[in-house]
Amino acid sequence: xxxxxxxxxxxxxxxxxxxxxLLDGLKAGIDQVTTAEVAVCAPFVYIADVQSRLDGSPIKxxxxxxxxxxxxxxxxxxxxxxxxxxxxxFVIIGHSERRAYHGESDDLVAQKFxxxxxxxxxxxxxxxxxxxxxESGVTEQVVARQLDAVISACGIDDIGKGVIAYEPVWAxxxxxxxxxxxxxxxxxxxxxxxxxxxxxVADKVRVLYxxxxxxxxxxxxxxxxxxxxxxIGGASLKAxxxxxxxxxxxx
Ligand code: PGA
Numbered sequence: 001x002x003x004x005x006x007x008x009x010x011x012x013x014x015x016x017x018x019x020x021x022l023l024d025g026l027k028a029g030i031d032q033v034t035t036a037e038v039a040v041c042a043p044f045v046y047i048a049d050v051q052s053r054l055d056g057s058p059i060k061x062x063x064x065x066x067x068x069x070x071x072x073x074x075x076x077x078x079x080x081x082x083x084x085x086x087x088x089x090f091v092i093i094g095h096s097e098r099r100a101y102h103g104e105s106d107d108l109v110a111q112k113f114x115x116x117x118x119x120x121x122x123x124x125x126x127x128x129x130x131x132x133x134x135e136s137g138v139t140e141q142v143v144a145r146q147l148d149a150v151i152s153a154c155g156i157d158d159i160g161k162g163v164i165a166y167e168p169v170w171a172x173x174x175x176x177x178x179x180x181x182x183x184x185x186x187x188x189x190x191x192x193x194x195x196x197x198x199x200x201v202a203d204k205v206r207v208l209y210x211x212x213x214x215x216x217x218x219x220x221x222x223x224x225x226x227x228x229x230x231x232i233g234g235a236s237l238k239a240x241x242x243x244x245x246x247x248x249x250x251x
Pocket of ligand 1: 167171174175210211231232233234235
């Protein structure tokens with residue numbers, strides 16, 4: 001059975017004071033609410049603070065992006081080994097905001113996936129269609145293309161070492177969640193696509209849903225057979241909301 005994972009994606013939000021308050025709230029409540037694996041993905045500059053506050057707690061942490069390079073003259077980049085040095089367990093790869101605003105191609109995303117694994121991190125690979133793509137009926141083609149790029153560059157066994165997050169772009173930060181049926185359909189499609197290369201990997205890989213998941217809709221989404229947790233943006237910024245989403249992932 002796949003252990004659910006709930007990961008917070010703080011995006012570019014927070015201050016040292018708000019991060020401290022949020023983490024204290026999470027630490028105080030987490031033991032009571034869930035058996036799921038829980039993590040927060042913080043802006044790079046706060047990761048040291050996150051590490052010192054969460055060390056010894058059951059909550060893991062990670063980054064939101066990683067360089068394809070290990071070290072060197074790459075101004076502004078952050079390498080996988082640096083994230084590992086600060087105790088990161090996860091790193092988000094290919095978030096739609098990186099694909100859209102930073103021109104990240106499927107190929108680059110695949111290279112980042114592999115750089116994360118090389119550093120001993122667990123990549124959370126984001127895939128998902130825009131509204132235009134959904135309306136023109138190409139959701140499955142888009143998700144397949146994004147997945148296949150990583151499968152062919154890294155191999156199916158490496159996919160098995162990561163996590164996949166299905167995040168319909170039209171649902172991110174919009175308050176418009178995919179219905180449980182819409183999400184389940186795409187999650188089942190993703191698992192089927194993985195199964196074409198390996199049934200064992202398809203069975204074990206966790207596929208998270210992301211896109212306006214919140215305390216109100218989380219339980220219904222997480223009840224779907226192929227939804228193994230969530231990647232949570234807005235609702236991860238308040239301890240009470242994030243804990244409520246975590247409790248919906250209890251199995
Ligand atoms: P949201 O973001 O929960 O605010 O929609 C999710 C994400 O972008 O990972």
